[in-house]
Amino acid sequence: MDAMKPAPFTYHRPGSLSEVFDLLDHHGGDARILAGGQSLVPALNMRLATPTAVIDINRIPGLDGIRLTTEGLHLGALARQDDVERSPLVREHAPLLAQALPNVGHVAIRTRGTIGGSVALGDPAAELPACLVALGATVRATSRRGARAIPAGEFFRGIYTTALAPDEVLTEVVVPRPGPDARAAFDELARRQGDFALVALAAACRLSDGVMLEPRLVFAGVAGTPVRATRAEAALAGRRPEAPVLEEAARAVAGDLDPPSDVQASGPLRRHLAAVLLRRVAARLGTGS
Amino acid sequence: MTDAALDVGVMVNGAPVRRRVEPRRSLVDFLREDLELSGSHVGCEHGVCGACTVRVDGALVRGCLMLAVQADGCRVETIEGLAATGEILDLQQAFAELNALQCGFCTPAMLLTAQEALRRDPGADRARIRQALSGNYCRCTGYHAIVEAVHRVARARAGEPP
Numbered sequence: 001m002d003a004m005k006p007a008p009f010t011y012h013r014p015g016s017l018s019e020v021f022d023l024l025d026h027h028g029g030d031a032r033i034l035a036g037g038q039s040l041v042p043a044l045n046m047r048l049a050t051p052t053a054v055i056d057i058n059r060i061p062g063l064d065g066i067r068l069t070t071e072g073l074h075l076g077a078l079a080r081q082d083d084v085e086r087s088p089l090v091r092e093h094a095p096l097l098a099q100a101l102p103n104v105g106h107v108a109i110r111t112r113g114t115i116g117g118s119v120a121l122g123d124p125a126a127e128l129p130a131c132l133v134a135l136g137a138t139v140r141a142t143s144r145r146g147a148r149a150i151p152a153g154e155f156f157r158g159i160y161t162t163a164l165a166p167d168e169v170l171t172e173v174v175v176p177r178p179g180p181d182a183r184a185a186f187d188e189l190a191r192r193q194g195d196f197a198l199v200a201l202a203a204a205c206r207l208s209d210g211v212m213l214e215p216r217l218v219f220a221g222v223a224g225t226p227v228r229a230t231r232a233e234a235a236l237a238g239r240r241p242e243a244p245v246l247e248e249a250a251r252a253v254a255g256d257l258d259p260p261s262d263v264q265a266s267g268p269l270r271r272h273l274a275a276v277l278l279r280r281v282a283a284r285l286g287t288g289s
Numbered sequence: 290m291t292d293a294a295l296d297v298g299v300m301v302n303g304a305p306v307r308r309r310v311e312p313r314r315s316l317v318d319f320l321r322e323d324l325e326l327s328g329s330h331v332g333c334e335h336g337v338c339g340a341c342t343v344r345v346d347g348a349l350v351r352g353c354l355m356l357a358v359q360a361d362g363c364r365v366e367t368i369e370g371l372a373a374t375g376e377i378l379d380l381q382q383a384f385a386e387l388n389a390l391q392c393g394f395c396t397p398a399m400l401l402t403a404q405e406a407l408r409r410d411p412g413a414d415r416a417r418i419r420q421a422l423s424g425n426y427c428r429c430t431g432y433h434a435i436v437e438a439v440h441r442v443a444r445a446r447a448g449e450p451p
Contacts, residue, residue: 034356108350112348
């Protein structure tokens with residue numbers, strides 16, 4: 001038996017971004033970029049994706065760094081999720097990511113899965129996009145036309161749809177350096193460890209004398225993109241994360257979200273779970289989580 | 290074999306291997322079909338069941354979610370290699386003694402995953418072991434015996450009484 005699941009394609013392993021741009025020019029919309037492959041390869045195996053060319057960017061040097069500058073924490077597009085999760089720099093300067101990443105699949109997925117791949121895919125249930133929106137991160141993309149920076153809050157446009165142009169390659173995300181009063185917390189509810197989240201919540205704020213300032217509550221799994229719960233944020237702003245405040249925010253979140261029903265969970269169940277998560281996660285904002 | 294086939298050189302279980310493979314060949318199919326290393330199993334083929342798990346350059350990966358051509362120049366270790374070196378002999382014995390396998394389909398990948406779990410978290414308790422194995426499906430045992438076997442090895446490696 002000759003086992004071949006994907007449709008045939010040509011395989012390209014460019015050594016530089018410039019070569020990637022050449023390949024994208026040549027193949028146009030028939031090419032797909034292969035980073036960690038943890039979403040693309042299943043799509044190839046099931047022939048949901050049938051590109052004629054696969055452009056493997058894994059050997060392009062300089063795209064997998066995790067480094068700190070005055071600007072913030074830079075996570076290269078090819079930084080593996082497992083490396084980011086365990087990075088001391090990430091634990092110190094973006095602890096929200098270190099909390100969220102253990103929920104992304106399993107170890108054998110995260111050793112290959114990349115930051116850039118997850119962000120560029122824009123899966124509505126993915127953890128990283130919600131975290132980047134909560135942290136006010138920036139997505140950097142490069143094309144032959146030059147480089148540009150896109151705020152994470154404007155990057156995710158719909159289900160598997162982002163602000164990336166067809167000729168652009170995501171090169172890194174930059175998470176701003178948190179101040180000493182920054183707090184962040186993440187949690188999600190899924191059927192089993194490692195499954196896609198039914199609902200996930202990434203939360204961040206500043207905490208001053210026990211009072212939450214500029215809270216950002218970003219849900220995943222409830223719409224085509226990460227969703228900021230602005231009514232619930234308003235219910236938390238300027239207040240302490242105490243039970244009556246959390247209850248008010250949990251009621252407010254129902255007005256922020258209109259989650260879809262699918263085989264995993266109904267819309268009303270997701271809305272209920274969002275309120276459950278909100279109480280849990282917002283309470284942790286007050287404790288330094 | 291089409292014109293798109295490429296030469297790939299891989300160090301498999303310590304031995305250099307060179308083959309011509311089509312780009313769409315997955316790493317696990319390459320191991321099984323081209324190298325006749327059938328210990329890595331093919332279950333769901335989309336990264337969910339874990340049966341194809343192998344090590345590439347020391348990292349645990351899904352053999353169905355990596356193309357064979359991507360392993361060019363890499364070091365690949367399979368259950369055949371780990372069994373031959375004796376690295377997981379204690380896990381294998383514990384699985385056998387505690388009936389942690391029945392049909393055996395999930396077992397090779399379960400052993401590799403357990404080994405990685407204990408490397409990362411030597412003091413793992415049953416709950417953490419269960420979490421670490423959650424990406425590997427077993428349709429026979431109900432997992433209880435597997436968790437017990439891995440926990441027994443964790444304690445033994447730590448020098449604790451069984």
